[in-house]
Amino acid sequence: MITSPTLNDVSIDAAEDAMLVPGIRSALAAAGEVLVQRFESKTEFVTRDDVVEGIYANDRASLDVMRPALTALRPEAGWAEDELESGALPDGEWWVTDPVEGNINHIHGIADWGVTATLVRDGVPVVTVVHLPLTGQFYTAVRGGGAFLDGERITPSVKAKLDAALVGSGQASPRETSETFAKIARSTEAMLNAGLVLRLSVPATLQLIHVATGRMDLFWQHSAVRSGLVSGALLVSEAGGVVSDLRGGPWALDSTGFLATTRELHGEAVAILAPTA
Known part of the structure; x- marks a missing residue:
């Protein structure tokens, strides 16, 4: 099953x-x-x-x-x-x-x-x-x-507002659809206006270890690619951060969006990213 x-x-x-x-x-x-x-x-x-x-x-x-x-x-x-x-x-x-x-x-x-x-x-x-x-x-x-x-x-950062945050995202796979690319574009524009600096790169895991250690403050992705997310999801959650889907609900392997950040920034991030999901 x-x-x-x-x-x-x-x-x-x-x-x-x-x-x-x-x-x-x-x-x-x-x-x-x-x-x-x-x-x-x-x-x-x-x-x-x-x-x-x-x-x-x-x-x-x-x-x-x-x-x-x-x-x-x-x-x-x-x-x-x-x-x-x-x-x-x-x-x-x-x-x-x-x-x-x-x-x-x-x-x-x-x-x-x-x-x-x-x-x-x-x-x-x-x-x-x-x-x-x-x-x-x-x-x-x-x-x-x-x-x-x-x-x-390791523990995540203690920043309280996204306007001071280093945030990140990236393309999960060359197999992504044009619909996913459109979502990436919308969310990237939203985060450019909300965060301090945006970092777009691959792979996801390396950005997620930065979130888990507090070197970055937030990572999101419009994707459900398992291998790029499961390691970082566990590291962030066990470090004391928050992992959810882009609407703030629980994240699972079949979620179509992913968000990892701190408890302090999670609500603000969901408010920005949920409309782009």
């Missing part, structure tokens, strides 16, 4: 889930080493097909290392094959990964990329690790157990 639970809908066993973190870290560290070796500052792409093949080659190299290790940790868990897929997952446990989060950056020699793995249980992310191989950093979160950067607890 396909379900659409939210971050508040499943039972918590943080101690058991936390035992998975070292194994996930090890799997992502090994994948990260492979990707660092493949990282180059100059590319020779000519066509779209060249770019797509570069992306797929990176994914294969990372998954060859990551997938066996994660499968050994949770042999009964399913595997969400396509990192650009959206929508709810069947009941049970699933690995939702992005073997190269920010792959388009990696293959073009840009440093904004990482590796992510999240265990989703009955539609809700319960444990996640985000690894940034170029800096060696690990962001981890366990549902009910807090969020951490290299073992140190």
Whole structure:
């Protein structure tokens, strides 16, 4: 059965889930080493097909290392094959990964990329690790157990008004429709008028770790792409922030809009973004 639970809908066993973190870290560290070796500052792409093949080659190299290790940790868990897929997952446990989060950056020699793995249980992310191989950093979160950067607890910003906020968004996928692009345009204009500075970039996860650590104040997206949101959603919520859909309701895997911000800014942000949803 396909379900659409939210971050508040499943039972918590943080101690058991936390035992998975070292194994996930090890799997992502090994994948990260492979990707660092493949990282180059100059590319020779000519066509779209060249770019797509570069992306797929990176994914294969990372998954060859990551997938066996994660499968050994949770042999009964399913595997969400396509990192650009959206929508709810069947009941049970699933690995939702992005073997190269920010792959388009990696293959073009840009440093904004990482590796992510999240265990989703009955539609809700319960444990996640985000690894940034170029800096060696690990962001981890366990549902009910807090969020951490290299073992140190992280918390969101304390700003009280959007007029002082650094906010962000971005395009989730090259598969987006013209209707989604129109929503992105409307919401971007609205936030340009509301926030202090707007940052448009990819990938989503790297902006969401900035929200979780208080370096940014808000991130939104018109998308339901799972792999770009589940890690950041858990990190932000466990850090003490708020995750919702763009209308302020609970966020689930099949929500068509996503908002992550602080408790102080959430109401103001919803008032601005809800009309664009």
